[in-house]
Every structure is written in structure tokens, then in C-alpha cells.
Amino acid sequence: MLAYAGRRVLYLVPTWLGLSLLAFVIGDLAPGDPVRAYFQRTQGRPPTEAELAQTRVEFGVDGSLPERYLDWVGGAVQGDLGKSFSTGRPVLDELLSRLPATLELAGAAMLVALAIAVPVGTVAALYRNRLADQVLRIASLLGASLPGFFLAYLLIMLFSLQLGLLPALGYGDLRHLIMPALALGLAESAVLARLMRSSLLEVLGENYVRTARAKGLPEWQVVGRHGVGNSLNAVMTEAALAFATLLALSAIIEQIFVWPGIGRLVLEAISQRDYSVIQGFVLFAGTVFVLINLAVDLAYRWLDPRVTLQSERARTAVGMP
Amino acid sequence: MTRPLLDVRDLAVTFPTDSGPIHAVHRMSFSIGSGERVGIVGESGAGKSVAALAITRLLAPSARLSGQVALDGTDLLQLPRSQLRHVRGERIGMVFQDPVTCLSPRMSVGDQLVEAIRAHRGVPRRAARDRALDLLRSVGIPDPVLWAKEYPHRLSGGMAQRVMIAMAISCDPELLIADEPTTALDVTIEAQIIDLLVELSEERGTAVMLITHDLALLARFAERILVTYAGSIVEQGTVGTLYGRPSHPYTWGLMQSVTGVNEQRRRRLTAIRGAPPSARAIPPGCAFHPRCPYVQEVCRREVPELMVHGGDDHASACHFAGQLARPEELREVRP
Numbered sequence: 001m002l003a004y005a006g007r008r009v010l011y012l013v014p015t016w017l018g019l020s021l022l023a024f025v026i027g028d029l030a031p032g033d034p035v036r037a038y039f040q041r042t043q044g045r046p047p048t049e050a051e052l053a054q055t056r057v058e059f060g061v062d063g064s065l066p067e068r069y070l071d072w073v074g075g076a077v078q079g080d081l082g083k084s085f086s087t088g089r090p091v092l093d094e095l096l097s098r099l100p101a102t103l104e105l106a107g108a109a110m111l112v113a114l115a116i117a118v119p120v121g122t123v124a125a126l127y128r129n130r131l132a133d134q135v136l137r138i139a140s141l142l143g144a145s146l147p148g149f150f151l152a153y154l155l156i157m158l159f160s161l162q163l164g165l166l167p168a169l170g171y172g173d174l175r176h177l178i179m180p181a182l183a184l185g186l187a188e189s190a191v192l193a194r195l196m197r198s199s200l201l202e203v204l205g206e207n208y209v210r211t212a213r214a215k216g217l218p219e220w221q222v223v224g225r226h227g228v229g230n231s232l233n234a235v236m237t238e239a240a241l242a243f244a245t246l247l248a249l250s251a252i253i254e255q256i257f258v259w260p261g262i263g264r265l266v267l268e269a270i271s272q273r274d275y276s277v278i279q280g281f282v283l284f285a286g287t288v289f290v291l292i293n294l295a296v297d298l299a300y301r302w303l304d305p306r307v308t309l310q311s312e313r314a315r316t317a318v319g320m321p
Numbered sequence: 322m323t324r325p326l327l328d329v330r331d332l333a334v335t336f337p338t339d340s341g342p343i344h345a346v347h348r349m350s351f352s353i354g355s356g357e358r359v360g361i362v363g364e365s366g367a368g369k370s371v372a373a374l375a376i377t378r379l380l381a382p383s384a385r386l387s388g389q390v391a392l393d394g395t396d397l398l399q400l401p402r403s404q405l406r407h408v409r410g411e412r413i414g415m416v417f418q419d420p421v422t423c424l425s426p427r428m429s430v431g432d433q434l435v436e437a438i439r440a441h442r443g444v445p446r447r448a449a450r451d452r453a454l455d456l457l458r459s460v461g462i463p464d465p466v467l468w469a470k471e472y473p474h475r476l477s478g479g480m481a482q483r484v485m486i487a488m489a490i491s492c493d494p495e496l497l498i499a500d501e502p503t504t505a506l507d508v509t510i511e512a513q514i515i516d517l518l519v520e521l522s523e524e525r526g527t528a529v530m531l532i533t534h535d536l537a538l539l540a541r542f543a544e545r546i547l548v549t550y551a552g553s554i555v556e557q558g559t560v561g562t563l564y565g566r567p568s569h570p571y572t573w574g575l576m577q578s579v580t581g582v583n584e585q586r587r588r589r590l591t592a593i594r595g596a597p598p599s600a601r602a603i604p605p606g607c608a609f610h611p612r613c614p615y616v617q618e619v620c621r622r623e624v625p626e627l628m629v630h631g632g633d634d635h636a637s638a639c640h641f642a643g644q645l646a647r648p649e650e651l652r653e654v655r656p
Binding site for chain 2: 206207208210211212213214215216217218219221225226229230
């Protein structure tokens with residue numbers, strides 16, 4: 001297990017370097033000169049050549065492309081992603097200050113997705129190829145293909161404009177969270193529900209489910225404890241991987257609901273050509289994605305008793321303690 | 322005669338498929354007395370496992386069942402689903418082949434036993450746990466406290482089957498159905514498991530129905546043997562009569578293909594020629610006729626009834642039961 005984890009962490013290094021190179025080059029090669037624009041905006045006049053060079057040094061973007069990259073990556077490793085061209089504050093601070101709101105939204109969306117997917121997938125499996133299954137199949141297809149922003153506007157129209165139950169935008173208490181979480185989580189719930197259905201169908205065909213029936217357990221215990229309980233593994237793995245995608249997808253939803261998260265920060269940065277924030281975000285999001293993947297993979301091996309057994313056997317087979 | 326514990330009459334099981342129905346069990350009738358040990362033997366595909374699962378209605382919902390399965394006079398095939406669970410585990414315990422996969426992978430062995438006990442007995446968790454440990458001890462698991470905490474994948478096949486047996490007898494059922502419980506286990510473990518079944522049956526007075534493809538195995542287990550072929554019973558009798566005077570050509574074939582360790586003289590080990598028929602296309606007349614060395618015209622046309630023709634209810638479904646001369650080499654051989 002430890003050797004495996006070590007190997008996996010080692011693989012991260014080249015992946016991460018490639019990611020950082022891509023993030024940096026994309027931002028750096030983009031048209032326009034953010035330094036000049038920054039000076040213009042803050043001082044109200046175009047800079048002289050000397051002032052321009054001076055500001056470049058201030059932002060740490062002087063020197064050749066390789067130099068600038070190495071400088072940036074070196075800083076990134078130590079938690080320094082440069083300064084924002086629009087606010088002048090450190091990029092990492094900007095990202096971290098917006099992170100909690102995004103995590104809250106993505107977390108709530110994932111809860112929504114699971115809360116819908118597990119029961120829906122279970123019902124679909126139990127009524128396989130019958131009416132309930134067909135209806136849920138169509139609903140899932142709809143849910144998966146509806147764009148999140150469209151759903152968001154539908155929700156706003158219904159709950160804010162028609163019923164006046166929920167605030168249409170803003171950040172605050174639970175009532176603010178409901179619609180963004182639904183808009184973001186619903187599409188994911190459709191995917192997870194299909195997975196739950198196929199996973200449960202497979203488990204229900206297992207010998208131990210027959211044993212549970214032969215023992216005389218009530219059917220709800222057979223399905224709930226031995227069926228659903230053993231199907232969640234696949235669903236939780238997928239959910240963890242999907243969480244990283246939700247973080248990235250949240251930008252549009254954040255924009256619609258004026259949610260002060262990372263996604264909105266990046267959209268603002270794009271409109272203002274704040275390349276250092278964009279670069280920082282790409283690297284940050286990519287790092288989170290890779291780390292979640294790693295954590296899922298390790299947790300999967302850690303939690304499944306059968307997998308640990310195999311590694312133990314392998315260890316004893318090669319004479320390790 | 323007193324009423325048998327289990328009385329199966331004209332049981333038939335059909336699976337509808339896109340390419341026509343599959344007749345897995347074909348009018349099977351037999352009974353099992355209280356405390357009796359009965360062996361059901363036949364090649365794979367003879368319908369013996371399907372029949373076993375049909376008794377407790379554990380087959381897929383698509384299976385069509387007909388006939389009667391009377392447990393102490395109650396027809397299980399007519400029982401509402403809600404009542405069925407009070408038969409399963411409580412009055413009929415079941416043990417299957419491939420025991421490790423029959424145990425739930427993420428629940429400890431002890432918890433699975435407790436679950437089985439508490440499904441039928443309203444006892445507190447602690448009492449159920451004590452009983453679970455007693456059960457593990459009674460099926461020969463050393464150090465039950467330790468093993469109860471283990472997960473199924475840590476168990477060997479033999480251990481897992483002992484756990485399955487402990488679970489099957491946890492509510493003192495009147496009947497234990499063991500479906501090929503020792504297939505895929507080592508021969509030494511196989512003997513231990515069979516001996517354990519005999520011991521439990523004698524101690525607790527539990528009737529046991531053992532399904533196997535191994536005729537020799539039944540010699541150390543059964544009091545009565547049913548021989549199945551193509552979804553029907555072709556011969557039945559006590560161990561003594563069946564081994565001593567087998568009267569169906571298929572049973573002769575089975576016996577000739579069995580090896581004995583202490584055989585007095587060398588004999589030729591023969592296989593039954595041909596293959597068992599597909600359950601999609603059972604031959605007309607006697608289902609065994611295409612493979613029978615003694616086949617006559619009537620065998621191709623008429624289905625022979627299972628008829629008693631000897632003492633101890635010795636019955637055979639052959640048009641020429643009792644008339645054919647047994648092959649010479651079978652006269653002295655007992656598997």
C-alpha cells in the first residue's frame with residue numbers, strides 16, 4: 001500500500017509540471033499587455049518606457065519566457081502565484097478568499113446529486129425495464145442534457161419570480177444555496193443515477209443477495225443492506241471524481257446567481273485580461289483535480305478489504321513482513 | 322404412513338426465453354420425511370438445483386412454477402410473498418456451492434449470523450451474538466470469538482461453508498437444503514463437510530436434502546437417493562436398494578462411471594455415451610432413450626412413469642424396470 005502510494009505521488013510530479021507549463025504559456029502568449037493596462041488603469045495615463053519596465057519588475061514578469069516560467073513555477077511551489085493585474089493583491093489570496101463559497105456550492109450540489117441519484121437509481125434497478133424504470137430513464141436523459149444555466153433560469157423563474165420563495169441571487173443563508181446547488185447538481189445526479197442502477201443490478205445478481213433472501217430477511221433489508229450497501233462503492237468513486245468537475249463547472253452558475261466563488265473571480269479576470277489570476281486558477285484547479293483523483297484511488301484501495309488482502313499476500317509472497 | 326415433512330408433487334419449472342421456453346424441471350415428485358437425509362444426484366443440467374431453489378421460491382421472478390410443494394401440509398407455491406420469509410431461514414435453511422461468494426463481503430461473519438438469528442427471533446443483540454458464537458463452535462470453527470470478527474474473504478472455502486451451515490441452522494429449521502455444498506472444495510474438506518451435515522442432522526433431528534453430481538458421496542450421507550435426469554426423477558430408493566439393485570439404465574451408467582478406492586477387482590470405468598439433453602429440447606418418450614443401450618420402440622414414444630416395483634419404495638421410471646439384466650460388472654460393485 002505504502003509503496004503504491006509513493007509511486008502514485010511520484011507520478012504526480014511530471015503531470016503537475018506539464019500542467020503548470022500549459023497554464024503559464026496559455027496566459028503568457030495571450031494578446032494584450034496586462035502590465036500596460038494595469039498602469040493605465042491605476043495611474044490614469046500611459047506609462048513611460050522606464051515606468052513600464054519598473055512595473056514589470058514589480059509583477060515579476062520581466063525577463064525571457066523560460067525565465068518568467070521558472071520564476072513563476074518556483075513561486076507557485078512556495079505558494080506564490082504572482083499578483084493580480086486588476087487588484088494588485090496576491091493571486092493566491094484572491095483564490096483562497098473565494099474558495100469557501102465555491103466549495104460550499106459544489107459540496108451542496110454533490111449532496112443534491114447523491115440524494116437524488118441513490119434513490120432514483122435504486123428504484124430504476126428494482127423496476128428494471130418496467131414503467132418506473134423507463135420514466136426515470138427519460139427523466140435522467142433530460143436532466144443530463146439540460147444545460148445548467150438553462151435550468152438555473154427555469155428555477156429562478158419558478159421559485160423567485162412566480163412563487164417568490166427563494167432569493168434570485170446573492171450569497172448568504174441556506175435559502176441562497178438551494179437553487180444554485182440544484183442547478184449545478186441535477187445534471188450530475190442523472191449520471192450518478194444511471195451508475196447506481198447498473199451497479200445495484202449487478203450486486204442483486206450476486207450469490208450473497210440470494211443468501212440474504214434464503215435467510216428470510218425482509219426484502220427491504222435484502223435490498224438496502226446487502227444490495228445498496230454494496231453498490232455505493234462505484235457511485236461514491238464516481239461522485240468524488242465528479243466533484244472536481246463540479247468545481248470547474250460552477251463558474252457559469254456562480255455568474256448567474258452572483259455567487260462570490262472562484263468561478264466568478266475567473267470570469268471577471270477573463271473580462272479584464274487579468275492573466276495572472278487566470279494562470280493561477282488553471283494551475284490551482286488542475287492541482288485540485290489531480291489530488292482528488294489521487295485521493296480517490298488511494299481511498300478505494302484503503303477501504304476495500306479485498307484489495308488490501310491482495311497486497312498483503314503479494315508482500316508475503318516476496319518475503320516482506 | 323405419517324405425513325412427510327416435505328411433499329413435492331408434479332413440480333415443474335419453466336423459464337420463458339426469447340428462443341422458446343426452457344423446461345428446467347419436468348414434473349418432479351418426491352417427499353422427504355422428518356429428520357430424513359435424502360440425496361439428489363444427477364448430471365449438471367438435470368434440474369436438481371433449480372428444483373431446490375424452486376422449493377423456497379428463490380428463482381428469478383421470470384421462472385414459471387407449477388405443481389405443489391407442501392411443507393407440513395402448507396403449499397409453499399401458493400404462499401403469499403410476505404409469508405415466504407417466515408419459511409426461508411426459519412423452517413428451511415439453505416446452503417449453496419461456492420460459499421465465499423455466498424457471504425456478504427462487507428459484513429463480518431458474526432454480524433451475518435446475528436442478522437440471520439434476529440430475522441426470526443426477537444432476541445436482543447447480545448443474546449444473538451452469544452448464539453452466533455455457539456453456532457460457529459458447533460460447526461467446528463475453532464476460536465469463534467476471533468473468526469466472528471473476520472470478513473468473508475479471509476475465510477477458506479471449507480471455513481466459509483461451515484459458516485454458511487451455521488447460518489442455515491441458526492433458527493433450527495426442520496429442513497436443510499444443501500445444493501452442491503462441496504463442489505470446488507478439496508476432497509478432504511468435502512468429507513468433513515458431509516460428516517458435519519450427518520452429525521448435525523442426527524443431533525438436531527434436521528432433515529437434510531443434499532444435491533450433488535457425485536453418487537459416491539451419497540454413500541456416506543444419505544438414507545434415500547433420488548436420481549434425476551433431464552428434469553425428472555428416474556429412480557429412487559434407499560441407499561441399500563439403489564446401490565444393491567439399481568434398476569434404471571441411467572443409474573447403471575452413473576455407477577459405472579464412479580471409481581471406488583477399495584475395489585476388489587479391476588473393472589472398466591465407462592462413461593455414459595452422448596450428452597444430457599438440452600432443457601430446450603427434451604427427447605420425446607423416455608428422455609434417456611437416445612443414450613440408452615437397451616432402447617426399444619416403446620421408449621421413443623411413451624414417457625415411462627416412476628413406478629414402485631420393489632421393496633422399500635424402490636421406484637424406477639423405465640419401461641423395462643426389473644426386467645433388464647444388469648451389466649455384469651455392476652453386480653459386485655458398490656461405489
